[in-house]
Amino acid sequence: MVKRTRFDGESCPVARSVDVVGDWWSLLIVRDAFDGSRRFGDFQRSLGVAKNILSARLRSLVDNGILETVPAGARHEYVLTAKGEALFPVVVALRQWGEAFAFDPGEPHSQLLDRRDQQPLRPLEVHAADGRMVTAADTEVRKVD
Template sequence: MPQRVTHEDAECPVARAVDVIGDRWSLLIVRDAFDGIRRFSEFQRNLGLAKNILSSRLRELVAHGILEIQPGADGSAYHEYALTPKGRDLFVILVSLRQWGEDHLFDETEEHSVLLDTKSGKPLRKLQVTDQTGRVLDSDHAAVRKVGE
């Protein structure tokens, strides 16, 4: 089996981030953690994922400080997984993916889950990339300055 290519030393932040959370199972585990799932069996039931793959992804997310292991809230011998502050910082990534999916992967009449503001009960406003003054930018108005340029 070929060695997995790692981008942990890449100069590109996107490459490093994809190295940690770039596979679909890791992102779906994080999504489920935001939805309140905390136990191995709950993740497995919700995702329909083989135990060995789930175990591997949970181990990686813990190793990267995205999830942490805590004692079971009910005092049982089972442990639970909880998002760390680093993991909670992925919220904006999941919202962005959700909104892209809503815009591009559903027919206009097709129903889907909706992310709501818990205070107002209303759907969240579309995320936008802005400059330091608040001006909305698109990909034509942003550029990467590579290391050494």
């Protein structure tokens, strides 16, 4: 088996983030947690992932502080932590990118709606400190020496 490359020593925040939640199962578990899944069986039914893979991903998400386990009768449930909740804009950005580029025009797909008015969310935007919208062309990365 090929050993996975670790990025937890990188100076790049994107690399470190990918190290924690970058595989698709972890991101889909986080998505399902936002959608209300809390028990192992809920995640397993939704994702159809092998139990050993799901168990490893849940353990990793707990170990990295994205999820925590809380007692629920004789078992336990997985709940997003504040660190996990902070992934909401990441999940929304992936969803909005997918809506724009991963479906044919008119192809049906799930929608994320505002509970208050049942309307889709506005597209996410990135803003500079002064409030103006910025694109990749307006930014630069200052590398650590």
